[in-house]
Amino acid sequence: MKGIRIATLGVALLVGSTTVAHAQQQQGGPGGRRGNMMLMGIDSTLSAEQKTKIEDITKKYAPEQQAVRELMQSDREGAMKKMGELRAKMQPEIRAVLTPDQQAVFDKNLEEMAKRMTRQAPPPAI
Numbered sequence: 001m002k003g004i005r006i007a008t009l010g011v012a013l014l015v016g017s018t019t020v021a022h023a024q025q026q027q028g029g030p031g032g033r034r035g036n037m038m039l040m041g042i043d044s045t046l047s048a049e050q051k052t053k054i055e056d057i058t059k060k061y062a063p064e065q066q067a068v069r070e071l072m073q074s075d076r077e078g079a080m081k082k083m084g085e086l087r088a089k090m091q092p093e094i095r096a097v098l099t100p101d102q103q104a105v106f107d108k109n110l111e112e113m114a115k116r117m118t119r120q121a122p123p124p125a126i
Helices: 002-026 048-072 076-097 100-120
Strands: none
Touching: 048 076, 076 100
């Protein structure tokens, strides 16, 4: 009886972990695991060709993004600076893929992101 319970628990854990892994893969799309905040509002209007091009841009910068994430563990301020530099390189490339209507939404999203980041900035140390 105890063996059956352990086996059932093992199967349940296996099914649960594969479900989570599958869900994480499904969230991918342009911009990575959590999506791309810059593309919100236009992501559903992207053509297959645009999605492919944006995915290629994202993949191109993936090693740099990973390096920034690793740097975040030891030097948050330096990592934030590097992330800003990386974003400044990616944004024009992504924008060039978009239609004029999509570019307008993209620009608005960038503006809102910039506002949020300035509000969330910690007060200067005294």
